[in-house]
Amino acid sequence: MLTAYQIADRVLQMPSSGADGIVPSETTWIELMRPTPAEDRAVETFLGTSIPTREESEEIEFSSRFYTEDNAVFMTPSLLTGVDKGEPRLTPFTIVVAGERIATVRHEDFHAFHQFLARATKPGGCTSSQAMFLALIEAIVDRTADVLERISMVVDGINGEIFAKQSSRQRGRRLADLISDIGVQGDLVAKAREALASLERLVQFAGVALPPPYSKGTHRARLKLVGRDIRSLEDQVAFINTKINFLLDASLGLISVEQNEVIRILTVAATVFFPPTLIGTIYGMNFAGMPEISWPLGYPMALGLMLVSAVAPFLYFRSRGWL
Helix, strand or coil, X not given: CEEEECEECCEECCCECCHHHCCCCCCCEEXXXXXXXXXXXXXXXXXXXXXXXXXXXXXXXXXXXXXXXXXXXXXXXXXXXCCCCCCCEEEEEEEEEECCEEXXXXXXXXXXXXXXXXXXXXXXXXXXXXXXXXXXXXXHHHHHHHHHHHHHHHHHHHHXXXXXXXXXXXXXXXXHHHHXXXXXXXXXXXXXXXXXXXXXXHHHHHHHHCCHHHCCHHHHHHHHHHHHHHHHHHHHHHHHHHHHHHHHHHHHHHHHHHHHHHHHHHHHHHHHHHHHHHHHHHHCCCCCCCHHHHCCCHHHHHHHHHHHHHHHHHHHHHHCCCC
């Protein structure tokens, strides 16, 4: 889908679609969503350069994602999407800057894009191509910050559940479930870290490769501020990741403690019942030469020995604090 936008009266106006693949001449920004070959050709004519395919935009090397060609600057960060649906994934988002003209290519829907449009379509929300580019990057960074804040809240909730006072049986069952939740948040943090790394690369590359109007004066100050915001978010990611690793270790440690408690109880029970079992086994042999067989008090004596041999280890373990 191709959508054309223009800036007029300091506002990003409502989109207007070009007819028969022709982009309106007053267009400032073209937004492509899963473009068709015809739409690709229309944008290439508008920009005077070729648009990278999805396979090219998914290249791992930064040199394949950030480059200049035909007097145009190509930047493709990886953005985090699908968080609200519980299906987080990274998707490439290509930004092409050719003078005052900008084109973006995306293959997935993401929340930051709608946040940007909501701000840019308000009075005074978009004054120039440079301001629009910076506002788009700021919206992406703001959305990433919101995701990290949500992760932090979830991790705090997991922390409270892990160390909450509850019975051993309830804790053992809940810890097994919490390990899965910790893994989900750990995966989300890893994807957020990768997205921030690509955004930091974008800001650094933009400060060097973009034309002067994009990287001078107030625009340069905003670009530096975005870079500082990204670095602070990377610090937050490192902190959250450390906390997640701590919670994972704590969960595994508590599960190990619960398992050791079960093994301890079984060991004590086996030790307590072993002497009575031995005595019962001896007097269950019924040899003819056993003197207690014909003794009237033999049966009560055997029961008494079994009781004493069971109670004595129990009292000993209790005196040592093992029970």
